Amino acid sequence: xxxxxxxxxxxxxxxxxxxxxxxxxxxxxxxxxxxxxxxxxxxxxxxxxxxxxxxxxxxxxxxxxxxxxxxxxxxxxxxxxxxxxxxxxxxxxxxxxxxxxxxxxxxxxxxxx
Amino acid sequence: xxxxxxxxxxxxxxxxxxxxxxxxxxxxxxxxxxxxxxxxxxxxxxxxxxxxxxxxxxxxxxxxxxxxxxxxxxxxxxxxxxxxxxxxxxxxxxxxxxxxxxxxxxxxxxxxxxxxx
Numbered sequence: 001x002x003x004x005x006x007x008x009x010x011x012x013x014x015x016x017x018x019x020x021x022x023x024x025x026x027x028x029x030x031x032x033x034x035x036x037x038x039x040x041x042x043x044x045x046x047x048x049x050x051x052x053x054x055x056x057x058x059x060x061x062x063x064x065x066x067x068x069x070x071x072x073x074x075x076x077x078x079x080x081x082x083x084x085x086x087x088x089x090x091x092x093x094x095x096x097x098x099x100x101x102x103x104x105x106x107x108x109x110x111x112x113x
Numbered sequence: 114x115x116x117x118x119x120x121x122x123x124x125x126x127x128x129x130x131x132x133x134x135x136x137x138x139x140x141x142x143x144x145x146x147x148x149x150x151x152x153x154x155x156x157x158x159x160x161x162x163x164x165x166x167x168x169x170x171x172x173x174x175x176x177x178x179x180x181x182x183x184x185x186x187x188x189x190x191x192x193x194x195x196x197x198x199x200x201x202x203x204x205x206x207x208x209x210x211x212x213x214x215x216x217x218x219x220x221x222x223x224x225x226x227x228x229x230x
Binding site for chain 2: 004034036041042043044045046049089091093100101102103104105106
């Protein structure tokens with residue numbers, strides 16, 4: 001079956017530090033890959049996505065590249081801000097019209113001023 | 114454009130009781146999914162509804178059931194509540210693409226936090 005493994009948190013950084021959150025996956029077929037973010041007290045929001053190998057998703061300074069050879073989709077940001085403090089979820093989806101997402105356990109990021 | 118709304122936001126039940134959670138999908142979205150997010154875990158897929166029928170289900174027992182109404186809103190019902198049912202329940206909606214694709218984005222509500230005592 002499908003599964004997603006994320007690096008364990010929590011991750012604590014100072015403002016303007018570089019961020020990497022590792023994500024690897026196991027899937028049948030050709031999945032689409034997603035990063036969702038959950039800010040305190042809010043629902044999940046799509047941060048970025050990539051739908052085929054070597055695609056790079058990007059949004060709000062965050063980037064992730066779909067690496068089929070290493071089955072990875074690591075999230076990076078060059079300079080984090082306090083407002084980036086949130087829980088980040090890596091997720092995948094396979095199949096046709098089934099919108100089921102398989103999520104990782106999430107990584108809590110705290111950015112200190 | 115109205116987003117996904119869920120109610121109630123918080124509720125407390127005792128073991129053995131039944132609960133109904135409600136979700137209004139985003140305007141123009143006809144597919145609704147429900148997820149369970151236990152504390153410190155990622156969301157787990159419960160089931161999905163399209164055109165008032167269940168068309169996908171995760172590894173949850175039959176005491177988890179749902180409905181979708183003609184206006185695409187949805188309910189999640191859980192019978193015979195157990196302590197492990199305590200979680201944040203998330204509803205997500207999405208438009209059904211004319212061509213099947215796995216690239217679709219889900220739009221999530223803020224969730225209903227259920228505590229079972």
